[in-house]
Amino acid sequence: MQKRVLITGAAGFLGSHLCDRFIKEGCHVIGMDNLITGDLANIEHLFKLENFEFYNHDVSKFVHVPGQLDYILHFASPASPIDYLKIPIQTLKVGSLGIHNLLGLARAKKSRLIIASTSEVYGDPAVNPQPEEYWGNVNPVGPRGVYDEAKRFQEAMTMAYHTFHGLETRIVRIFNTYGPRMRLNDGRVLPAFIGQALRGEDLTVFGDGSQTRSFCYVDDLVEGIYRLLLSDYAQPVNIGNPDEITIGQFAEEIIKLTGTNQKVVYKPLPQDDPKQRRPDITKAKEILGWEPKVNRAEGLKITYEYFKTLSKEQLDKIEHKDFKNYNR
Numbered sequence: 001m002q003k004r005v006l007i008t009g010a011a012g013f014l015g016s017h018l019c020d021r022f023i024k025e026g027c028h029v030i031g032m033d034n035l036i037t038g039d040l041a042n043i044e045h046l047f048k049l050e051n052f053e054f055y056n057h058d059v060s061k062f063v064h065v066p067g068q069l070d071y072i073l074h075f076a077s078p079a080s081p082i083d084y085l086k087i088p089i090q091t092l093k094v095g096s097l098g099i100h101n102l103l104g105l106a107r108a109k110k111s112r113l114i115i116a117s118t119s120e121v122y123g124d125p126a127v128n129p130q131p132e133e134y135w136g137n138v139n140p141v142g143p144r145g146v147y148d149e150a151k152r153f154q155e156a157m158t159m160a161y162h163t164f165h166g167l168e169t170r171i172v173r174i175f176n177t178y179g180p181r182m183r184l185n186d187g188r189v190l191p192a193f194i195g196q197a198l199r200g201e202d203l204t205v206f207g208d209g210s211q212t213r214s215f216c217y218v219d220d221l222v223e224g225i226y227r228l229l230l231s232d233y234a235q236p237v238n239i240g241n242p243d244e245i246t247i248g249q250f251a252e253e254i255i256k257l258t259g260t261n262q263k264v265v266y267k268p269l270p271q272d273d274p275k276q277r278r279p280d281i282t283k284a285k286e287i288l289g290w291e292p293k294v295n296r297a298e299g300l301k302i303t304y305e306y307f308k309t310l311s312k313e314q315l316d317k318i319e320h321k322d323f324k325n326y327n328r
């Protein structure tokens with residue numbers, strides 16, 4: 001029997017890649033998005049397919065989907081620090097009211113539900129790399145609190161439905177991920193740097209550039225999520241690439257990749273910006289037989305090719321340029 005899958009945040013970066021994957025697996029995919037940060041261009045190619053349908057809906061409101069649903073993937077949420085500052089209440093709502101609605105839907109339909117959690121549940125981590133057992137170091141009232149706490153609540157709510165109602169649930173903790181269809185202007189470091197290089201601007205490194213991140217190519221992430229969904233493991237699992245790099249080094253890599261002569265300029269580090277981040281992926285390896293396959297050089301090349309296809313108009317539309325609150 002063909003599986004029917006609901007994907008929330010379907011028009012977003014990760015959601016759209018997940019739609020592609022489940023279509024490829026022969027599923028009937030129902031995409032849902034309120035397009036607040038998503039873009040229909042990411043799933044435009046799917047509309048002609050018979051096994052794809054789309055609802056423009058905000059999952060913070062009651063969710064109704066007719067027919068059976070085998071899997072629900074909750075990937076709707078703003079996901080960049082600038083988004084949290086611009087739309088903090090929506091960020092909190094989609095992680096709390098949104099997941100409650102979807103858990104209710106999953107119960108009614110007897111679906112298996114997977115939620116997109118995040119390395120942000122570890123906050124500014126005091127241990128490196130971060131294993132799933134680490135409880136985190138989060139400032140609930142800082143600028144990132146609306147995202148971090150929504151995601152932590154989402155995990156708690158999902159686990160409660162699992163233990164109290166016996167619902168089949170999965171929790172993926174996603175670390176920094178990149179690839180085609182990232183929003184060019186959401187302020188995240190990779191599109192920011194590539195966009196700056198393409199516009200001939202200097203690359204803005206926040207702080208002294210010694211903070212670290214570990215970047216995972218989107219295809220690897222999607223494979224990890226797919227395996228986790230099909231597994232029988234209900235505890236959280238980190239999915240990410242443990243290849244850690246400082247942001248300063250990363251800027252140099254982008255300059256080399258784009259072949260531009262841009263300089264690096266230093267700006268103040270945003271409040272509560274995590275100093276280090278690297279996933280411990282022992283669990284993913286043992287339970288899912290998963291590890292990343294695409295190294296940063298390969299992944300960045302593909303991503304750069306994608307950004308080069310964007311028009312000058314798209315390149316020049318910098319959403320957050322005047323959003324001075326962010327980098328203070």
Ligand code: UDP
Binds near residue numbers: 176247
């Ligand atoms: N960053 C930077 N320059 C930029 C945008 C971001 O140096 O133009 C830094 C940011 O301060 C953080 C890292 O890059 O230390 C990753 O930021 P991003 O917003 O991509 O994601 P985060 O991992 O912080 O959620």
